[in-house]
Amino acid sequence: xxxxxxxxxxxxxxxxxDILNFASRVLELEGYRVLxxxxxxxxxxxxxxxxxxxxxxxxxxxxRDGWATLKQMKSDPELSAIPIIVFTASARVSQRDRAxxxxxxxxxxxxxxxxxxxxxxxxxxxxER
Amino acid sequence: xDEADSILIVDDxxxxxxxxxxxxxxxxxxxxxxxxxxxxLEKAQRRFFNVALLDIRLPDMxxxxxxxxxxxxxxxxxxxxxxxxxSVETAARALKEGASAYITKPFNIxxxxxxxxxxxxxxxxxxxxxxxxxxxMRELAERKQTEEAxxxxxxxxxxxxxxxxxxxxAFDANQKVTLINKKGCKILRCKEGEIIGKNWFETxxxxxxxxxxxxxxxxxxAGETESAKYFESPVLTRTGGETxxxxxxxxxxxxxxxxxxxxxxxxxxxxxxxxxxxxVEYEELSSLKDSLLSTxxxxxxxxxxxxxxxxxxxxxxxRRLPDDEKxxxxxxxxxxxxxxxxxxxxxxxxxxxxxxxxKLEKVPTNISKVIKEAAAEAExxxxxxxxxxxxxxxxxxxxxxxxRIRQVVDNILDNAIKYSEGGNRVVVxxxxxxSELLVSIADQGIGIPAExxxxxxxxMYRIEQRLTPDIGGVGLGLAICKGLVxxxxxxxxxxxxxxxxxxxxxxxPIQTTAERQDYGKEA
Numbered sequence: 001x002x003x004x005x006x007x008x009x010x011x012x013x014x015x016x017x018d019i020l021n022f023a024s025r026v027l028e029l030e031g032y033r034v035l036x037x038x039x040x041x042x043x044x045x046x047x048x049x050x051x052x053x054x055x056x057x058x059x060x061x062x063x064r065d066g067w068a069t070l071k072q073m074k075s076d077p078e079l080s081a082i083p084i085i086v087f088t089a090s091a092r093v094s095q096r097d098r099a100x101x102x103x104x105x106x107x108x109x110x111x112x113x114x115x116x117x118x119x120x121x122x123x124x125x126x127x128e129r
Numbered sequence: 130x131d132e133a134d135s136i137l138i139v140d141d142x143x144x145x146x147x148x149x150x151x152x153x154x155x156x157x158x159x160x161x162x163x164x165x166x167x168x169x170l171e172k173a174q175r176r177f178f179n180v181a182l183l184d185i186r187l188p189d190m191x192x193x194x195x196x197x198x199x200x201x202x203x204x205x206x207x208x209x210x211x212x213x214x215x216s217v218e219t220a221a222r223a224l225k226e227g228a229s230a231y232i233t234k235p236f237n238i239x240x241x242x243x244x245x246x247x248x249x250x251x252x253x254x255x256x257x258x259x260x261x262x263x264x265x266m267r268e269l270a271e272r273k274q275t276e277e278a279x280x281x282x283x284x285x286x287x288x289x290x291x292x293x294x295x296x297x298x299a300f301d302a303n304q305k306v307t308l309i310n311k312k313g314c315k316i317l318r319c320k321e322g323e324i325i326g327k328n329w330f331e332t333x334x335x336x337x338x339x340x341x342x343x344x345x346x347x348x349x350x351a352g353e354t355e356s357a358k359y360f361e362s363p364v365l366t367r368t369g370g371e372t373x374x375x376x377x378x379x380x381x382x383x384x385x386x387x388x389x390x391x392x393x394x395x396x397x398x399x400x401x402x403x404x405x406x407x408x409v410e411y412e413e414l415s416s417l418k419d420s421l422l423s424t425x426x427x428x429x430x431x432x433x434x435x436x437x438x439x440x441x442x443x444x445x446x447x448r449r450l451p452d453d454e455k456x457x458x459x460x461x462x463x464x465x466x467x468x469x470x471x472x473x474x475x476x477x478x479x480x481x482x483x484x485x486x487x488k489l490e491k492v493p494t495n496i497s498k499v500i501k502e503a504a505a506e507a508e509x510x511x512x513x514x515x516x517x518x519x520x521x522x523x524x525x526x527x528x529x530x531x532x533r534i535r536q537v538v539d540n541i542l543d544n545a546i547k548y549s550e551g552g553n554r555v556v557v558x559x560x561x562x563x564s565e566l567l568v569s570i571a572d573q574g575i576g577i578p579a580e581x582x583x584x585x586x587x588x589m590y591r592i593e594q595r596l597t598p599d600i601g602g603v604g605l606g607l608a609i610c611k612g613l614v615x616x617x618x619x620x621x622x623x624x625x626x627x628x629x630x631x632x633x634x635x636x637x638p639i640q641t642t643a644e645r646q647d648y649g650k651e652a
Contacts, residue, residue: 016431018461022438029446060427089430090423110430111437114445 008053008125009033013043013069014087015061019110023056023087026114027121040064047073052082054125057104059088059095067102074103083124087112134249135159137178139169139195140211141188149182152238153245166190170198177203179252180245183228185212185219193219196226205256207248211236296374296395299381300329302350304343307390316374316397318367335371338362349380349391361398373399424604428472432465475605482612489530489616493640496566497524499531500557503538507555511546514553524559527566527637529617534637537610537621538570541633544606545572552630564639565619571632577625585623586611610635 010032014020024034035052037043039062047055055073059066066086073079083105088095096107105124108117136158138149146162153160161178163169166189173181181199185192196208210223210231220231229248232241290297290310299308309317309324317324317333324332330339330346342362348354363371374395381390439458443450450458481487497520504516538557545555552573559568577585586607614621614635625631 016435018435018465019431019438021461022435022442022458026438026442026446029442029449089427089434091426091430092423110434112434113437113441115441117438 007031007033009035009051010054010056010121011035011037011043011046011052012056013037013040013061013066014056014058015039016058019058022114023117026117030118030121032121038062040066040069043069044072047079047082054121055082055084056087056121057084059086059090059099070099070102070104085120085124133157133159134179135161135177136245137169137172137181138162139164139166139181139187139192140184141165141186142184145184149241152242156242164188166192166195169195173199173202173206178206180207180209180248182209182211182232182241182245185210185223193223193226193228196223196228200227205252205259207245207252209244209248293394294396296397297392298324298329298395299390299392300346301390302388304328304330304346308392313395316366316372316395317364323367333364335363335365345378346391349378350388352380352388364395372397373402425472425476429469432468432472435465436462436469475609478609479605479612482609482616487612487616489533491528491530491617493526494529494531494534495524496527496529496534496559496568496637497522499535500538500559500568503535503542504557507539507542507546510543514546514549514555516542517554517556519556519558521560525561525566525639528640529637533613534617537613537635538568540606540610541570544633545570545574545631548572548574548631561639562636565636566639567634567636569632569634571630573630576627576629577623577631578627582623582625586621 010027012020012023012027012034014023014036015038020036020038024036027034035046037046041063043055043057046052057066057069061069066088070084070086073082073084080103084103085106085108086099086104087108087110089110091109096109099107105127106120108120134157136153138146138153138160140146140149140162141164143164146164150160150162161172163172164187166187169181169183169187181195183192183195187195192210192212196210199206199208207229208227210220210228211234212219212223212231213234223231229251230244232244287310290308291312293310293312296313296316297308297310298306298313300306306324306327306329309321314321314324327333330343334342345360359375359377361373361375363373366372375398376393376395378391378393380388381392383389439462443455443458447455478487500520501518504518508514508516542555542557549555549572554573556571557568558571559566561567611621614637618638619636621633621635623631623633
């Protein structure tokens, strides 16, 4: 049975314009629909509208940071099923462990190649299926 | 005299015996008589007599012969010879044998009494002397023994005290030191003799802790606490230094249980305190370094992420990307490398400043030119801003490293532009203020909250982390400005009100006449 493939939507929450742009472009080129948010509040607003398959989340954000955002999404029954990939410039193992224990699907450290980003997104979305 | 003196009368003539018995009995003497030499020796054998009154002519022997055996039996017995033949030889013989005196017959009663009394007196003196002498000797021997025992005991105690690794000091109710061990002497840098008897609190405690220590002492003496809790307090050494001691004190009691003093055991914790302080400093430094490293790492990774991301994207998707998009990505890479370069420069400047390794190439400089150039270039970088350089024409020359002061002005101007949501006007002013040149850079930006003001020149301090995280920078800019201005002998500070803007000030020392003359020669 062949089902017509709808493009999956990825929400990227990232305050650094260059990185937001890079991640968005790579995922668009890979056939995903991309939504962008510069901070946590905007990200939460978009995620509540529904239709989002994956969130790419920066930890250092203006206002409420990525940690609070991760916690909020994972404790919300309606949102907790959406996989979240943390995408950060902090390479600390303790932070990685903390993020994974809080329910993050993966922990990506900047800098990151286009291929690594693509691979991580594909892996998480396939695993979820 | 408690007991009656006893007298042994030796005479074969019964009437003489009777007369003398009566005479001495009346005078309170205890009288015993003997008629022969043998009877005399028998009676003397049984007991002591104070005086023996011997008739020389006895039926069985010569009275003089009795002296030696009697003296042998009782060395203290006074022997008085009574003789009818008063010859010098007899007298000399008797005295030689040990007689005290002699009386010639027929005797005068008074003479007998006086002679006996004198003999007794003499005997008493001799006996008393002897007794005293013996007592003295005995006492001396006893004292020697006691002293030796005491000395040994003291030695033993002192050894215990000296072997202790802590300082031990005892003081009496008058606060006078009664005991100190070797360690204590060493800590106080005094000899034992210089410590014993001194008022402990006045001599060996610094004034600032004296009252508190006396309060502890008074409490101990009053029996209000069995032993004072551990407390730390410094002592004064002879050289005027202070050594920190951790004290444990206990009261000293006499055999009736009364508190008579305090024994303190103290440990020199100067080293330990120093070590603890160093450890705390080290931990603070480590944690600072750790947070610095983590911040630096984060700041380095962000532009690197741009470079890595766009370059891999350009490689992987080359054919699918339009040319103008590619060029845009390359520009992003270019900006990221600039940001990295600036960051590395800042880190190097900061570490050089902190290590005092930054070399300034100071030359007499016209500050107006530096400021005008900085303002003009800032306006190019920020076309939407108006940078006004409000300068007096006749500003004095300053001896500065122009490149470094330009760096300070640029940094403050960039901040003014970055945080300028409120208004787009920045005013730079410079004027003479006494022996200094005062530069001010005022913006109409968001301002700095009062509680943040003391920290803005701290290394790695970024207000934007909370307020404006989209504005880049590792937070070293103002710390470097402060380092550079101070390296020039100037000062830097800021006035600010939230919502109204900030004004940064810095000063530079104005050259002396001598310096200006040197400049003239070189030019």
